[in-house]
Amino acid sequence: MEREGEDDDIVCLDESFFIDDNYQLTTFTFGSQVLQLLCLQSASTDFDLTGQLVWPGAMLLNDYLSKNAEILQGCTVIELGSGVGITGILCSRFCSQVVLTDHNEEVLKARP
Template sequence: MADSGSPRKREEKEEEEDIVCLDPSFFVDRSYEMTTFTFGSLELRLLCLRAASTDFDLTGQLVWPGAVLMNNYLSQHPEIVKGCSVIELGSGIGITGILCSRFCKEVVLTDHNDEVLEIIRKNIELQSCSENAHAVLTAEKLEWGNSDHLSGIIEKHPESFQQSSISCLFDTVEKIVRIQAGKCRFILAYVSRTKVMDALVLKEAEKHGLCVEEVDGTRTTISNLEGVIFDITLK
């Protein structure tokens, strides 16, 4: 074993000092080509690289066979995503999400790589000029396993990706309370599991013309979570 003062260690240190660090952009190939892809009766025109020609982590600059498989499948079964909100993970150039946008309400294309996100955004821009554009298309940074990234996306797209059952719950509550013309109240025992859900409950109540009041002295810890009783009435 070589200690820090040994000739070998000194040599290694000198070699390290000789290494010139190149900016990562030195390895980036941005020679994207406009390419036409056909899936059944659907045609997509997107920018992409034709071949991997970089040693940087840029697998997303290319269209992979898995995306072709997925797009063929979805073009044959558009009903799977029709009218839905879709979030795509590891979008690459965005070929699958962009195909979905032909049938969906909203599509969020995600990737962790900033260079890849740039080409996704360019491809999204290209769609805005297309008469086939139906859905709202956006690109967001999402690193798999990063719950902050995911919460950020859910907060930014509440209509699409938050638990839709909350909205349905308040639809029903509002109807019952209105039928009783103010003589009725809704008592909700709420246990907080996520901040996103906490905000959504208040937002949905507001949207339905309901007033939420915390009942004094009811805030408590239950099964390690914070619980509270809300008194919900018509505004």
């Protein structure tokens, strides 16, 4: 049973409240490879926008791949949930073909 005035307590936030699109051009260096990407310096997991920044695990993986690039020569790579795509972009320097994927529409938006 609904009480009169009960709906007055409900607050609905538009999804744009959670979205941060203050991307910064950031330079990353892995061995002799230099990548410049637009990304956030931090992000909230509240709205599943974890793909807006570069995670420490990606930094470690890219450091390893840059030091062992020969394992990528001639390979085809698919990066699932690539977010800003830092690992896929690095792999594209060494692989014959790279496919980057993500599902979040905000993360997939084209940036200037």
